[in-house]
Each structure stands twice: as structure tokens, then as C-alpha cells.
């Protein structure tokens with residue numbers, strides 16, 4: 552009996568060894584679930600079925616740095632993968648989270664995290680204000696997280712815009728407001744505002760110039776050689792500078808240029824949506840931004856109306872290479888550029904008063 556038990560243990564140990572060797576030799580990043588490619592269509596009046604959406608590990612950047620993202624083909628705002636990517640660095644020092652996914656999937660995001668760690672959730676950094684990145688802030692604050700962000704993001708969150716029907720904005724949930732704040736300094740772009748050393752990793756929160764919004768932060772994991780670059784870049788749909796929240800197309804170009812200095816050629820860049828990239832992949836994106844800015848400016852200088860500029864179909868040369876190139880995504884992008892090339896409003900408390908187009 553004893554010998555059989557020993558033999559069994561020996562076999563069990565043998566079965567474990569290849570898994571360990573594989574893990575040690577693993578080449579990161581590992582893609583577990585790639586985002587979908589589309590095209591996607593949703594019937595009129597479609598409502599996102601939040602109960603059907605799952606959140607799971609989609610990429611691994613190192614043995615203790617995982618990326619979380621949502622189901623494909625259910626969320627019309629992000630059909631390739633619901634929500635905005637979140638990241639979790641975990642280990643004996645606790646969990647550091649980058650972004651939280653949507654409020655409606657908060658429990659599923661926590662469940663996904665509990666699938667690989669029981670450590671307490673201690674730190675949360677918000678890369679920008681959009682609800683697919685900050686929606687579960689209050690939920691994770693109640694789990695114990697202290698929330699960090701740029702001061703502009705905090706201002707945006709404290710003063711939510713009025714509702715379309717003329718009603719005042721609902722009061723913000725104070726539990727979800729970032730309390731560890733810092734500012735972007737134009738004199739020192741790329742300089743970390745906060746650095747954490749935990750779980751064998753060094754993590755830098757780097758405030759960005761107004762680009763996707765006024766309160767953008769990128770998050771660098773030095774040892775994993777990976778940077779979460781949030782949404783100033785995207786490869787599903789056309790660029791989105793949320794100008795009402797302080798974003799800027801020209802700021803996106805500056806952000807790309809900063810990455811040519813910040814990242815090594817082999818650094819993995821993790822956008823909020825779409826596929827993982829390297830810094831070289833930012834260059835065709837930059838060229839497109841520069842090209843469209845020049846073309847829209849020329850038309851606007853000729854006093855063309857927004858309608859005429861949209862009708863010029865300036866994105867046509869890029870449609871083939873742009874996944875998720877819906878009419879809505881193109882029109883939004885061209886409208887942003889149109890508004891930026893002339894009389895672009897300044898940022899006040901993290902916001903710009905953008906013109907309304909009928």
C-alpha cells in the first residue's frame with residue numbers, strides 16, 4: 552500500500568514538472584483570447600445585455616500581470632470586446648489595478664481577478680474618465696482600493712455634464728472619485744508622477760498631455776516591458792479625441808511622438824481597445840492623423856461646412872486597413888478634426904465647451 556502511494560506521488564510530481572518548465576520558458580505576452588474582428592451589426596433599439604457579458608483574462612504580460620477584457624459581439628459601444636481593457640498586477644503585496652471596466656460588470660471583473668489571486672485590492676489607477684474604464688471605481692474602492700488619476704480627471708468626475716433633457720447632472724458617487732491626484736507638466740513629458748514598487752515589479756503612472764481626454768495617464772510596467780497606453784490610439788474604429796472632456800487630435804500626435812522616446816522597439820503597448828501593438832505600429836496612425844488634419848484644414852480654410860467636409864469622404868484611403876470603420880466612427884473623427892482646426896475651445900476644469908452641430 553505504502554509503495555503504491557509513493558509511486559502515485561512520483562507520477563503526480565512528474566505530471567507537474569512539464570507545466571512548470573513550460574511556465575518558466577513562456578514567452579510573454581501571451582494572448583489568451585484575441586479581440587473579435589467584426590463586422591458587427593445590431594438591430595435598432597438594441598440594448599446591451601449586461602447579464603450575458605463576461606469578463607475574463609485575455610492576455611498575460613508576465614507571470615503576475617494579467618489583462619482583463621469582455622465578451623465579443625454583445626456591447627455595441629465595443630463590439631470587438633466589451634468594456635475597456637483593465638490590468639491587474641498581483642502577488643503578496645496585494646493587487647494594483649489599472650481601470651475597472653463598466654459598472655454593470657463590476658462583480659464579474661472581481662470574479663475574474665479572484666480566479667488568479669486572493670490578495671487584497673489596494674491600488675487603482677484610472678487612465679481616463681470614460682465609463683468603460685472607471686465605471687466600477689466605487690465598487691473597487693469598497694474592496695479597499697485607493698484611486699489615483701490626474702487632477703483633471705478628478706475635476707471631470709466631480710462636475711459631470713448636465714443631462715440632455717436640461718436636468719442637472721446626477722450627484723457623483725464620492726466613493727469612486729480618485730483621491731491620489733497629480734498633474735501633467737508640459738515641461739517634463741514622460742516623467743512618472745507616481746511610482747510603485749510591489750510584487751517584484753516597478754509601476755509608473757505617467758500623466759499625458761490632453762489627447763484622448765484632458766486627464767489621461769499611461770501605466771508603465773518596467774520589468775514586464777509593457778505599457779498600458781489607454782485610448783489615444785485605437786485600431787478598432789477611427790481615432791476618438793473626446794474634446795468635450797479636454798481631448799485633442801493634435802495631442803494624440805504629441806502622444807505618439809512621446810512613445811517613440813518612452814518605449815523600446817520590443818515594448819508591448821496595450822491599448823484600451825483593439826489588438827496589442829509595438830511603438831512602430833503608432834507611426835501609420837500618426838501619418839493618418841497628420842494627413843486628415845491637413846486636408847480638413849484646407850477645406851475649412853475654403854469655408855466649407857461640416858456637411859461638405861464629411862461628404863468629401865477623406866477617410867476613404869484608410870477604410871481598408873481600419874477594422875470597425877463604421878460611418879459613425881468616421882463622421883465622429885472628421886467632426887473632431889473640423890472643430891479642432893479653427894476656434895478650438897481651451898480646457899477649463901478638464902472640459903472644453905465644444906460647438907453643437909445640428
Ligand SMILES: [Zn+2]
Pocket residue numbers: 679681763782823
Ligand atoms: Zn475612452
